[in-house]
Amino acid sequence: MEHVSEKRFPLNAKDYKLYEEVGEGVSASVYRALCIPLNEIVAIKVLDLEKCNNDLDGIRREVQTMSLIDHPNLLRAHCSFTAGHNLWVVMPYMAGGSCLHIMKSAFPEGFEEPVIATLLREVLKALVYLHDHGHIHRDVKAGNILIDSNGAVKLADFGVSACMFDTGDRQRSRNTFVGTPCWMAPEVMQQLHGYDFKADIWSFGITALELAHGHAPFSKYPPMKVLLMTLQNAPPGLDYERDKRFSKSFKELVATCLVKDPKKRPSSDKLLKHHFFKHARPVEYLARTILEGLAPLGDRFRTLKAKEADLLVQNKALYEDKDQLSQKEYIRGISAWNFNLEDLKSQAALIPDDGTPNAEEPDIDKKQKDRSDDGRVPADGLSSVSANHPDVASRLDKEDGFNNIQDLESSLPSFPSKPLQALKGCFDVGEEDVTNTSPRDLDTDSGRSNETSGPSGSLPQNAIAQQKKFLSGSLLPDTFPSSKKVIDGDRDYLQTKYSSERNHSGPLSYRQKRDNTNHPLVDDASEGAIVQRKGRFKVTSADISPMGQANCAYGPVSVAPASPPNQNPVAAAILPSLQCILQQNSFQREELIKLIKYAEQSYGKNAESADAVESLQAPPVTSRERDLYFQVVQLQQSLGTLVEELQRQKMKNHQLEKQLSSMASKLEK
Numbered sequence: 001m002e003h004v005s006e007k008r009f010p011l012n013a014k015d016y017k018l019y020e021e022v023g024e025g026v027s028a029s030v031y032r033a034l035c036i037p038l039n040e041i042v043a044i045k046v047l048d049l050e051k052c053n054n055d056l057d058g059i060r061r062e063v064q065t066m067s068l069i070d071h072p073n074l075l076r077a078h079c080s081f082t083a084g085h086n087l088w089v090v091m092p093y094m095a096g097g098s099c100l101h102i103m104k105s106a107f108p109e110g111f112e113e114p115v116i117a118t119l120l121r122e123v124l125k126a127l128v129y130l131h132d133h134g135h136i137h138r139d140v141k142a143g144n145i146l147i148d149s150n151g152a153v154k155l156a157d158f159g160v161s162a163c164m165f166d167t168g169d170r171q172r173s174r175n176t177f178v179g180t181p182c183w184m185a186p187e188v189m190q191q192l193h194g195y196d197f198k199a200d201i202w203s204f205g206i207t208a209l210e211l212a213h214g215h216a217p218f219s220k221y222p223p224m225k226v227l228l229m230t231l232q233n234a235p236p237g238l239d240y241e242r243d244k245r246f247s248k249s250f251k252e253l254v255a256t257c258l259v260k261d262p263k264k265r266p267s268s269d270k271l272l273k274h275h276f277f278k279h280a281r282p283v284e285y286l287a288r289t290i291l292e293g294l295a296p297l298g299d300r301f302r303t304l305k306a307k308e309a310d311l312l313v314q315n316k317a318l319y320e321d322k323d324q325l326s327q328k329e330y331i332r333g334i335s336a337w338n339f340n341l342e343d344l345k346s347q348a349a350l351i352p353d354d355g356t357p358n359a360e361e362p363d364i365d366k367k368q369k370d371r372s373d374d375g376r377v378p379a380d381g382l383s384s385v386s387a388n389h390p391d392v393a394s395r396l397d398k399e400d401g402f403n404n405i406q407d408l409e410s411s412l413p414s415f416p417s418k419p420l421q422a423l424k425g426c427f428d429v430g431e432e433d434v435t436n437t438s439p440r441d442l443d444t445d446s447g448r449s450n451e452t453s454g455p456s457g458s459l460p461q462n463a464i465a466q467q468k469k470f471l472s473g474s475l476l477p478d479t480f481p482s483s484k485k486v487i488d489g490d491r492d493y494l495q496t497k498y499s500s501e502r503n504h505s506g507p508l509s510y511r512q513k514r515d516n517t518n519h520p521l522v523d524d525a526s527e528g529a530i531v532q533r534k535g536r537f538k539v540t541s542a543d544i545s546p547m548g549q550a551n552c553a554y555g556p557v558s559v560a561p562a563s564p565p566n567q568n569p570v571a572a573a574i575l576p577s578l579q580c581i582l583q584q585n586s587f588q589r590e591e592l593i594k595l596i597k598y599a600e601q602s603y604g605k606n607a608e609s610a611d612a613v614e615s616l617q618a619p620p621v622t623s624r625e626r627d628l629y630f631q632v633v634q635l636q637q638s639l640g641t642l643v644e645e646l647q648r649q650k651m652k653n654h655q656l657e658k659q660l661s662s663m664a665s666k667l668e669k
């Protein structure tokens with residue numbers, strides 16, 4: 001294992017010389033820089049703290065994690081300090097940049113298999129370390145896999161990572177809707193039972209596909225559609241026709257990771273032993289194959305930015321087309337998604353309804369058909385995937401996704417209720433939005449907050465100004481002021497509706513990064529009634545608490561097919577309530593069936609169980625039934641809590657054992 005550098009990096013901005021910009025995320029700009037006293041090239045991530053008042057806890061945790069980790073495949077911070085109202089995070093310079101940028105510059109169709117195997121093995125080693133130490137990364141994707149000039153691979157960006165050993169509020173952050181939609185595991189979207197390390201394994205599988213094709217599955221679709229497709233479709237995978245160039249073992253690896261049931265996914269440890277990694281080479285191979293001939297990172301970054309600006313100009317007339325926006329944001333390696341539910345529906349409606357497979361995903365329909373046909377796929381092990389999704393077959397001959405608002409509405413009964421509740425409860429689906437903002441307004445406004453302008457390489461004025469306050473040591477203090485409550489102790493994106501608010505305060509502006517005043521083009525695009533924009537999006541478990549559902553009736557409800565909201569304002573007004581009732585109903589029924597099954601196991605009343613389950617087709621009618629139901633719910637809740645506590649203790653134990661054995665082995669030496 002790489003040892004922590006003994007070098008002392010200065011905690012003073014004057015000791016660094018900033019060169020060109022080499023990357024930017026939603027929250028920060030990254031510069032190549034020289035550490036003058038050490039004469040060493042470094043990368044410095046500059047975050048404007050004034051724009052992220054509400055998210056200081058999140059930043060502190062990111063920096064803490066970056067400073068404490070110690071693994072050659074994880075990007076570690078050398079140090080961090082404040083300079084004026086900026087936070088500078090000094091880290092090793094990864095001259096190759098991110099895999100996403102490398103693909104966008106030189107490998108638009110994705111990498112060859114040995115390259116992928118080598119990259120994935122290194123990433124997996126990082127995940128093994130993180131998981132062993134109780135961390136979930138929660139944002140594994142090609143944009144966060146960095147390569148240095150020697151081909152060394154490091155997983156970066158701990159902005160949304162979580163610790164499994166957290167308790168209380170922080171523990172609740174694992175019930176948080178966080179990540180980037182295309183890479184997000186279904187259980188993270190679903191919010192039913194929280195999630196664990198296995199969420200990273202799903203993202204790892206999606207990243208494998210991303211590296212193979214040059215883009216993640218569903219990357220062209222707007223976020224609502226990504227959610228629906230991830231939850232309702234068969235998991236994506238390598239296609240037998242299109243992906244002939246890839247080995248059976250690669251296809252198996254992907255299929256193993258992309259299983260919807262997290263319990264059926266392997267641990268990172270186990271995955272590392274997969275025979276696919278026999279294709280992996282020493283990392284120098286990466287330097288020879290994918291880095292050779294590439295322009296310096298700063299130039300590539302500038303070119304990509306220019307391309308992006310072109311795309312923006314070209315598509316100005318087509319601003320409403322969210323596909324273009326998703327693509328552009330994807331090219332930048334970030335996801336500034338818009339999560340107003342009404343807008344999401346509008347976005348989904350913009351996907352052509354012509355049945356033509358998506359240009360980015362030409363094989364989605366076909367793939368699903370392939371994967372539904374067990375007879376055609378067993379050789380490569382994907383039949384098991386279909387087998388994991390018995391609901392898939394019934395959908396296979398339908399078009400994937402939801403191509404218009406009516407489709408979305410009518411899909412509700414089969415759509416897992418929680419995600420949509422999450423969206424409804426948290427993405428600004430307020431009366432105001434519905435009444436004041438037409439779908440067209442929303443379209444015009446959304447998703448464009450991160451357009452860039454201004455010459456690349458120019459340093460932000462505020463990056464070097466006002467170097468007043470410095471922290472000693474690499475961590476921000478725990479008492480770092482946070483002006484607003486941060487739910488879950490994690491990044492919390494409170495909802496803002498108007499650009500003026502969004503640009504000057506709140507975590508949104510943090511993830512959004514750029515002050516729009518520097519970017520007139522962006523300003524133009526984002527004037528007016530703005531809907532929610534986010535980087536990685538996040539909905540806390542608190543947000544999706546049943547509070548908002550209190551008014552929902554629990555009885556069976558039949559709902560007439562919904563009309564598009566703009567055609568029938570009355571229907572539009574009552575539609576959310578109807579959806580809510582309908583979701584509640586189906587959700588409650590599912591929960592009851594689960595509870596009965598549970599009770600059946602606990603009390604061994606096998607003979608009566610079938611009747612009991614059938615009787616659940618109707619809601620509990622007598623007060624006795626209701627009492628029993630509530631007792632069972634309470635029992636299950638306390639059992640769940642106990643099991644969680646036990647798991648936490650087990651993990652702590654495991655951790656302690658590891659520490660003990662490593663101490664013991666050190667002592668032996």
Ligand SMILES: Nc1ncnc2c1ncn2[C@@H]1O[C@H](COP(=O)(O)OP(=O)(O)OP(=O)(O)O)[C@@H](O)[C@H]1O
Binds near residue numbers: 092094335
């Ligand atoms: N150490 C580094 N060396 C070289 N380039 C880097 C380094 N760190 C980051 N970058 C580049 O800068 C980009 C943005 O950095 P980072 O992901 O940390 O910012 P972010 O705001 O957290 O991004 P996002 O949340 O959008 O993923 C990266 O995608 C990468 O291309």
